[in-house]
Amino acid sequence: MPPLPTYLSRLYHTIRHDPLRRYIYLLLWPWFIPVVSYLIFGDALLAGWQPFLSGVAVVLLLSTLANEVDTAALLRIIHRFPGFDQTVWRLVSMVIAFSVLNCLLAEVSLRVFEATHFLGYRANADTHKWTQAFVFISGVVAAGLVESAYAFTQWRTHQSDRQSLEQDNLRIQLDSLRSRxxxxxxxxxxxxxxxxxxxxxxxxxxxxxxxxxxxxxxxxxxxxxxxxxxxxxxxxxxxxxxxxxxxxxxxxxxxxxxxxxxxxxxxxxxxxxxxxxxxxxxxxxxxxxxxxxxxxxxxxxxxxxxxxxxxxxxxxxxxxxxxxxxxxxxxxxxxxxxxxxxxxxxxxxxxLLPADTAPPPLSTVQATDLPVE
Missing domain, CATH: 3.30.565 (Heat Shock Protein 90)
Structure with a gap:
């Protein structure tokens, strides 16, 4: 386990350069951590700054662990279903993986809180039910956010690749004409x-x-x-x-x-x-x-x-x-x-391509639009 400053530095680097995790940390966690903390510990969380910071810190630590596990699952899912035509399979797989893993981690955490009486936690059917429901819903929301970020990243990469291919095609046409x-x-x-x-x-x-x-x-x-x-x-x-x-x-x-x-x-x-x-x-x-x-x-x-x-x-x-x-x-x-x-x-x-094949549209003016008599 790296020292805390080193871990925080790595976390900052990850948030800055990884769009998927940036969406998770910036759009999900600011409201997820306090809400889950209150669902688990109730009014005991609001008894003072010390219990509040202790409860939020523990839930944040558990959420970080859950995120690492979810990320490992996410990478496997994206590797298995990387294409645009596999969006449904990818999204369903993420919902199942995130929900199962996060609910399992929540179950283990609640049992540990029960055994240690952390912040006076006592097992309660309603608390258990609402906590697991909220974790499940959060997994679905996280899957949707991750899929949106992934789709946007893929679209941007596709646009960049297409523009590069268009430029290459224009260069090839111009080189061909120039060579003659x-x-x-x-x-x-x-x-x-x-x-x-x-x-x-x-x-x-x-x-x-x-x-x-x-x-x-x-x-x-x-x-x-x-x-x-x-x-x-x-x-x-x-x-x-x-x-x-x-x-x-x-x-x-x-x-x-x-x-x-x-x-x-x-x-x-x-x-x-x-x-x-x-x-x-x-x-x-x-x-x-x-x-x-x-x-x-x-x-x-x-x-x-x-x-x-x-x-x-x-x-x-x-x-x-x-x-x-x-x-x-x-x-x-x-x-x-x-x-x-x-x-x-x-x-x-x-x-040889079929007669009805349509070439990709060019987003720039063709370099070889020369007048022909």
């Missing part, structure tokens, strides 16, 4: 066009058209948290033509998308982020081409497979990758992406 609208990407794209102007003007014109489609889609998609798979695949086909102009035979992209899956949803630009991630981390040569297979093969997921041939030197480290895609699915509250990696092949499975 940069001199390096423009240089490679325009250099490919420039090299074709003299030799093959028609192909150069087609490449410019694909470049226009790519930028138009990226500007539009960055304003939408979710897009249809069909639209994303059409974008990837245009984007792949730009990659083909850059890598040639070193990169091979194969698509096998079932028409029934075109209406399903996924986070915007997920495939573009994934393709960039794959090209960033794997060597691409005509002798050893990087082959990427994108298909829907059941299970409500989009499967992206490629042969594994890691680069010895990484480039474009600033490009967002798998972490950015995973963060988007976190923000949506969806299933997580799956990654299976062997020595020869890497498979990434992206969940």
């Amino acid at each position: 609208i940069n001199p390096h990407f423009l240089f490679n794209s325009l250099n490919s066009v420039s090299s074709l102007i003299a030799d093959d003007p028609k192909q150069a014109e087609a490449l410019v058209d694909e470049l226009s489609k790519v930028y138009r889609y990226m500007l539009q998609a960055n304003q939408k948290p979710l897009v249809e798979l069909g639209a994303e695949v059409r974008f990837i086909q245009s984007y792949a033509r730009l990659l083909d102009a850059r890598y040639g035979a070193a990169l091979q992209l194969r698509l096998a998308i079932h028409p029934a899956a075109n209406g399903l949803l996924l986070p915007s630009l997920s495939l573009q982020l994934l393709l960039d991630h794959i090209c960033q981390h794997n060597a691409l040569t005509a002798a050893r081409p990087l082959t990427i297979q994108i298909e829907t093969s059941g299970g409500g997921r989009l499967w992206v497979r490629h042969n594994r041939q890691p680069r010895t030197i990484l480039i474009d480290r600033q490009l967002p990758g798998l972490d950015a895609i995973a963060a988007r699915y976190d923000w949506l509250g969806s299933e997580q992406i799956l990654v299976d990696e062997t020595d020869r092949q890497v498979t990434v499975a992206l969940p």
